[in-house]
Amino acid sequence: MRGPLGWGCLLAGLIGASAGCSDDTTGRGDVTVTVYGEAFIEAGIPAEAMADGWAVTFDRFVVTVDDVVVGGVAATNSASPDLAVATGGAGHPIASLSVPEGKHTGARFALSRIELAGSASKDGVTKRFEWAFDQPTRFTGCETTTTVADGGQATFEITVHADHFFYDSLVSEAPAVVFQALADADADGDGDITQAELEAADIGGYDPGSAGGVGSLWAWLVAQSQSVGHVDGEGHCDAEPLAR
């Protein structure tokens, strides 16, 4: 039997809201929302995980998370955890939601700003970077199911994939993870790869896909910054850039 909240959920779905739905919503449980950068952010991306032998570490990786909705329940707060701070695999909790019991899909969230600082090293050469991307992106239709039992506790993890910043393609299912082009963008050779240098650097052999239109390495990173949001590890979402 579908309870009142269930019919509300259905109605919300009919009018276009991204609400998760369950078969029976007489009870409620708690969902802890976490944000996790995985080992690639907490410990760095080792050289063996990169195609060109650079190793990347992050001193800071702050993401601002807004508009989290799980099981039709919205978090009222935004949060900006530093994902470079190690959590031992637990991720950073940013919200706790009281959610109707059931199996919930259709979660969403937004990343409104990403700040990252760190360095990449290879063969005794170190390049530093400190970048901020403030193009907000909403992630919807995320491929995960959050199961909530009456009186139970569940977790919804927003997973941030830092390696996307180093992909050599915007469209390949198996892009190479590389840093050399970014290192080469350090035109003045001072060891700092700046936004201005990236804006002046062509994307070279990177593949922007059928639409093209990505002219500089900075534009490339902006585009990739809109792809880093996932859920529960490898769950994909539909990315929708939002007006600033």
Added chain:
Amino acid sequence: MRHALRGIAAAATLLTFTACDGPQEAPRVSLPVVVDGAGIEPVTTALGYAVTVSSARLALQDLVFTVAGEVHTASAWERLSGALISTAYAHPGHYQGGEVTGALPGEFVVTWPTEDGRSLGVATLIAGTYQAVNFTFGQGTADGLGAEDPLVGHTAIVSGTATKGDRTTAFTLVVDAPEARALVGAPFAVTLGASSTGRLGLRLNTVDPSEGDTLFDALDFEALDGDGDGVVRIEPGVAEVEAAYFAFRRVCLTHDHYSAHHEE
């Protein structure tokens, strides 16, 4: 390749649909797809070169045709990139979403404009209003072309001349696409019914019909002719021309310069 296969599988599935009294065959039409050389026009590039293309050869596979609708066949990456492109980098007239409802599977080598009118095969399409044609870039193979063919191992070879003032440069541009690279969203604006006749022409357009830029705007042919012999060859793996190679490859792999057209 996986993208295209999924598209073709979806198209095959969509050739039937389920009604209340059981599966029924959707109205469909079969039309030949031919090489259409009308898009190979002499152009003047942004750098002032008058360019004439004598031959543009392309290896491709698995043409699919899409109507407006949800993207049922795309990977997560495709959905993601489609979302990005539709908002941030969309070009007028290029529809990157859509449902695959037509297909011409197979591997093809096309030469514009000299093969104008040559049939590539017969596509099967569900009746509907189409928005785009997609395909996957391929590579020429010795099995299909013979071991000596210059396209073997490559995706495209474009040859012609570029003239500025009294100086003419003969050029050959060789392109290798990334493996299984799909071209998505080339314009194909037509409404087809079950009784439609005629044929579908596949074009390479030296001028982007939407924005007016040319295939060759990034190339300074005289500067690339380092030895001044009037001959330029740009190909992958040559450091001296790497920047020009990648610049041309990017343009060659965009949907700006391809289209399909229905003609009676």
